[in-house]
Amino acid sequence: MRLFSSSPRWGFSKATDWGLKVFTQEGSEEVPPFTATRLLAAVWLLASLVFMSSYGGILTAMLTVPRVTIPIDSLADLVAQDELPWTVEKSSMMYQYFQVTEAEDGARKKFFDDLLTTIQDCYSARQDIASSQYAAICDRTTMKKAMSWDYSTTGKCHLYISREDVFTNIQIAMAFQINSTYLRRTNTLSVRSFIELRCQLWINKNHCGSVSSCRIHVLKEAGILDLWLAQEITNASQCLRPPSADRSTGIAALTIDALAGSFLLLGGGLAASIAIFLLEVALKRR
Structure with missing residues (x-):
């Protein structure tokens, strides 16, 4: 490869290795010879720095959890x-x-x-x-x-x-109208055997005093009351999340728009290198 009528001393493998080291931000003690090649190297260093800094900054921003x-x-x-x-x-x-x-x-x-x-x-x-x-x-x-x-x-x-x-010390109870037909059905639930067993444990452990008062605790423990409330009160879970959960969840892929500036620099560098290559070929034929 010739540039400005000067012959570089580096071979293709050595130049490629140096270019990859610059792109991955690895150090190198060697410097390209001649002013023309050093000019291209400086442009490549600047483009690689901008590209990798932009890419790393976008990744860091996506992984950062906002503090509210x-x-x-x-x-x-x-x-x-x-x-x-x-x-x-x-x-x-x-x-x-x-x-x-x-x-x-x-x-x-x-x-x-x-x-x-x-x-x-x-x-x-x-x-x-x-x-x-x-x-x-x-x-x-x-x-x-x-x-x-x-x-x-x-x-x-x-x-x-x-x-x-x-x-927090609030008693749990279920209220019914006087002479309500639901009261008897509530006291004779289909899961009565399970409730009676659990209530007996509650009476022995917590000294509830009666099976009726323990039924409410057993229903609460079994999650039946929570299930009923979840069915009756909808959409509340959307507002019970912490404020930081309002951001988009999951892993989102980087789009071309997010790296538009870096790709523009890369495209400009490729266009400049192609133009220089064509210029070298044209000058060599003359």
């Missing part, structure tokens, strides 16, 4: 800020809980002292909560139902449940 900081994720976070007011259901168990314990704990005391107002119930106030008029202390089932309504109506999630529970 949630400003309010507990009762302490709620009372520590002054931009979003808070409320609780009127005459509810939670209102009485804060009223009784407000003098025993700093966060609970501040919550009750700075209480904006009270609401009738959380589901009726779901629109105000979704529009960030205030934050509310609600039970998880009601909030999941509100999330289902919000996602089904708008297609987006405007509600969030904090990770830290305000109150």
